[in-house]
Amino acid sequence: MISVDHLTKTYGQFRAVDDVSFACQPGTVTGFLGPNGAGKTTTMRVMVGLTPATSGRVTIGGLDYASIPNPGRHVGVLLDASAQHGGRTGREILALGALAMGLPSRRVEEMLALVGLTEDESKRRLRNYSLGMKQRLGIAHALLGDPSVLILDEPANGLDPAGIRWMRGLLKGYADRGGTVLLSSHLLNEVELIADEMILIGQGRIVAQGDKKSLLAGAQGAATSLVTSLDNAGLAAALQQRGHAVEAMGEGLRVNVATEEVGRAALAAGVVLTDLRSGGVGLEDLFLELTSATAREGVHQ
Amino acid sequence: MTTATPAPMLNVAATAPIPFWRLVLVEFRKSYNTRAGFWLLFTIGLLITLLQVVQLFAFLAQDYFTTFTDFTGNVWLVSLVLVPMLPILLVTTEWTQRTAVVTFAIEPRRVRVILAKLAVAVLLAIAVVVLMLVVAAACTLVADVLKPDLTEWSVDTTFVFAGAPLTILTTTVFGFAVACLLLNTPAAIVLFLITWYASIGIFAAIAALIPPFEDLLPWITLQINVLTLADGLPSAADDWAHLVVSLALWIGLPLALGMGRILRAEVK
Numbered sequence: 411m412i413s414v415d416h417l418t419k420t421y422g423q424f425r426a427v428d429d430v431s432f433a434c435q436p437g438t439v440t441g442f443l444g445p446n447g448a449g450k451t452t453t454m455r456v457m458v459g460l461t462p463a464t465s466g467r468v469t470i471g472g473l474d475y476a477s478i479p480n481p482g483r484h485v486g487v488l489l490d491a492s493a494q495h496g497g498r499t500g501r502e503i504l505a506l507g508a509l510a511m512g513l514p515s516r517r518v519e520e521m522l523a524l525v526g527l528t529e530d531e532s533k534r535r536l537r538n539y540s541l542g543m544k545q546r547l548g549i550a551h552a553l554l555g556d557p558s559v560l561i562l563d564e565p566a567n568g569l570d571p572a573g574i575r576w577m578r579g580l581l582k583g584y585a586d587r588g589g590t591v592l593l594s595s596h597l598l599n600e601v602e603l604i605a606d607e608m609i610l611i612g613q614g615r616i617v618a619q620g621d622k623k624s625l626l627a628g629a630q631g632a633a634t635s636l637v638t639s640l641d642n643a644g645l646a647a648a649l650q651q652r653g654h655a656v657e658a659m660g661e662g663l664r665v666n667v668a669t670e671e672v673g674r675a676a677l678a679a680g681v682v683l684t685d686l687r688s689g690g691v692g693l694e695d696l697f698l699e700l701t702s703a704t705a706r707e708g709v710h711q
Numbered sequence: 712m713t714t715a716t717p718a719p720m721l722n723v724a725a726t727a728p729i730p731f732w733r734l735v736l737v738e739f740r741k742s743y744n745t746r747a748g749f750w751l752l753f754t755i756g757l758l759i760t761l762l763q764v765v766q767l768f769a770f771l772a773q774d775y776f777t778t779f780t781d782f783t784g785n786v787w788l789v790s791l792v793l794v795p796m797l798p799i800l801l802v803t804t805e806w807t808q809r810t811a812v813v814t815f816a817i818e819p820r821r822v823r824v825i826l827a828k829l830a831v832a833v834l835l836a837i838a839v840v841v842l843m844l845v846v847a848a849a850c851t852l853v854a855d856v857l858k859p860d861l862t863e864w865s866v867d868t869t870f871v872f873a874g875a876p877l878t879i880l881t882t883t884v885f886g887f888a889v890a891c892l893l894l895n896t897p898a899a900i901v902l903f904l905i906t907w908y909a910s911i912g913i914f915a916a917i918a919a920l921i922p923p924f925e926d927l928l929p930w931i932t933l934q935i936n937v938l939t940l941a942d943g944l945p946s947a948a949d950d951w952a953h954l955v956v957s958l959a960l961w962i963g964l965p966l967a968l969g970m971g972r973i974l975r976a977e978v979k
Contacts, residue, residue, distance in 0.1 A: 411719045436719050459819045460812060460978040471721020476819040479728040484721055487816045493809040497745040506744075510729060510737045510817045551813070558721070590719075 411436050411559055411590040412457065417466035419452050419614075426452045428614035429466070434592050434607070436558070439585045441605030442594035443697060449614040450594040451489070454563050458487050470559055482511040486552030486560045491544035491568075496537030500527060500547045503536065504554060511555045521550035526576070541568030549577070560584065562593040566600045578604045598697045610697060618696075625696060634689030635669045638662030640682045648679035664689060729818055734827035735834075742801055742831055751800060755793050755839060760846050762786045767850040770858070777854055778865045782847035783875065790879050791937075792907060794839050795886025798832035799899045802890035811978045821974050829887055836883040840876045874941035881937050881958070882907070888962045891969025906961060907934055929953045933961045 412434040419427040427449040434440040442450050455461040457468045459475040470478065470485055478484050494503050504518040522532050525546040536544065545568050552560060560581070566574045582604050585591050595601045601608065608625060610618040618625055638661050639645045646656045646663055652675055655666040662685060665672055669688050676683050743749050763782050770777045802825075805811040818824050855862040867874075889906070890899045911934055918925040929935065936957040945951050 411721070455977070458816050460815060462975070462977065471719060471723075473721055473723065478721065478819075479723055479726045481819060482817050483726055484723065489812055489816070490809070493812040495745055495804065495808040495810050497747070497808075502744050506737055506740060507813075507817065509740065510733060512727075512729065512733060 411471055412440075412561070412592055413469045413472075414453065414457070415467045415469075417453060417456060417468060418464050419449075419456060419461065420464045425614050427456070430611070430614070430616055431466075432609050432616065432619055434559075434590050436590045437585055437588050438606040439581055439591040439593065439604050441601035441608045442592060442611065443598060443601055443608060444594075444596065444611035446596055448596075448611045450596075450611060451563050452614075453611075454489060454561055454592070454594060457561055458485070458489070460489070480511060480555075482507065482555040482557070484555070484557050484559060486555065486557040486562075488545075488548040488552040488560075488562045488565055490563065491541070491548035494536050494544075494547075497535055499533050499535055500539065500543075501532040503547065504532075504550060507551050507554050513554060517554060521554055524553065524580075525550040542570060542573055545569055546573070549580070558588070559590045560592070562591070564595060565593055566595060566597070574600060598694055633666075633668045635665045635667060635672045636662060636685070636687050636689045637665060637669075637672050637676075637683060638685040639676060640684065644679060645676055645681045648675045648681070729823075731823060731827065731830075734818060734823055735830045738801065738824070738827045738831045739834070742797065742835065745804070747804075748800060751796055752835075755790075755797075756842060758789060758793065759786050759839065759843050762789060763843075763846045763850045767853060770854055770861075774861065776861050776863070777851075778863050779847055779851045780865060780867045780870065782850050783843060783870070786843055786847070787875055787879070787941075790839055790843060791882045792904070794836050794879055795882045795903060796900065797835050798828065798883060798887035799890040799896065799903065801828050801831060802887060803894055803896040803899050806894040807896055809979070815978050822970070825891065825970065825973060829884070832883050832887055833880060836879050837876065840879055843875070844871060869943045870941060873943040877940045877944075878937050881940060881962075885933065885937075885962050888966040888969065891973060892965035894969070894973070910934070930956045931960060933957050 414430055414432050417427055417430045418425065430449070430453060432440075442453070444450050452461060453468075456463045457470065457475060458481075468475070475481060475485065498506075501518060501522065504521060505515065507513075508515060508517050522529075527543065527546055527550070531539075531543060536547070539547065545565055549562070549565060552562065562581075566577055569577060581591050581593065585606070593601065593605075602622065605622075607621055608619065609616060610625075636659065637645065642658075642663055646658075649656050649663075649665055649667075649672065652671070654671070654675075657664050669686055672686060673683070676686075741748070743752055763786055766782060766785065805814055814824055815821050851862065851864060855864070885906075886899070886903050889903050893899045893902060911932055914924070914928055914932055918928060930953055936954045939945060939950065939954070945954055
């Protein structure tokens, strides 16, 4: 439903988005993951025509965003929950949206109820909203026109754990009814549980994409073992001789190789193992590994 | 197309584009649903009424002659500067409050949104003119009843139907153009006021230093040309030329630059 085709956006020498291509299917939630400044927001802004692309193209349901009539009825957009007039009440902001889209005013009440903003909260001015309340209002605004596509930039930002769980359920249900959801996040665990498809982006480039299973399968080369022995130093030397990266971890070692190879090395070196197990690869590790080369300082180990 | 699974299409056949009148309605609502907008409208209405009522009391307390045109005259000069604040606020707050992100996502054809704002500014300016005339009529009526010997209606129809609306609409569109150019509330207000009030003095000072510059003055001084509109459209070809050139310079140019920027620029 959303199709991004060789999208590039440059600012002078800086390539904010660099030849990005992906597609989002109806009935699925696509998670758009990457560290801050990776190009997620720029990609989403190009999608809705707020930022002109340098090259490449984005279509939604086969159309440029600008050629969708009354686009709010087809595509729900939340790019920045704070980009609203601080002096308007939450209710007034929704009323303006409903008026523009040609929706009955009861739609405003329905959306307020859906996102859990109370009567009292809806009459407060936006500048008095917490970030979580702004996000809820933003989601209400995106859903106002009953769209079939949702584009949400960091929607969980500022939500409390209960709010994040609520949003997960909301988006899952929305996708199950056939909607297309693209949501970005820099926090993997926000997305991991609901995303059918994940796109990992770092420094403007897609570094991996696929569902959770295939992403993990693709990372098998990075298998790790956790091993503890009676002679850790001797084992580490033996493993390093065989060309494996070894680091101390807790009481034992962490080795970037499958358990079998560790067993063989221990046998050859005559070291007694007391514990050997697969370190596995969490999505978190994969995410950090894939984006660490491109992430900002502070993420580097 | 050789793709195995065709990309799902959005069915937009049943969706009508947002009609222009609805965009106007939205922009009208935006003009009064913030504190700044509401109080600006309220202040304009209050000042227009109050100025004339004060003038009425001054007339009643003293003995001099008054006409309908006396009432409209003073308040008209104030309106020339107050009414343009409406489009300045309406345009610039989209950027200072960053609501343009939402506005242009709802209607990506940005030119329609900007034209809707212009339409609202024009409608509000006309409403101000009507209010001004209605209050003037009411004040003249009271004056006529209480002091019939000293009151005369002598309605200047050229001013009422052409001069007042034309001049106020022109400064309103000028304010709109400056707002589109700068997209920043205080900067737009300052540039508006400088152009309107200070440019005459500045140009005169330059002309004193460089005498040939004096010949340029009628072509580039906005206020002089707008104020001559109070007597209706110019009749002499020279006056027309001055008017057109000064409007092109002060309204056409900033509007063209501003629109180019609004339509193409990235909305942050």
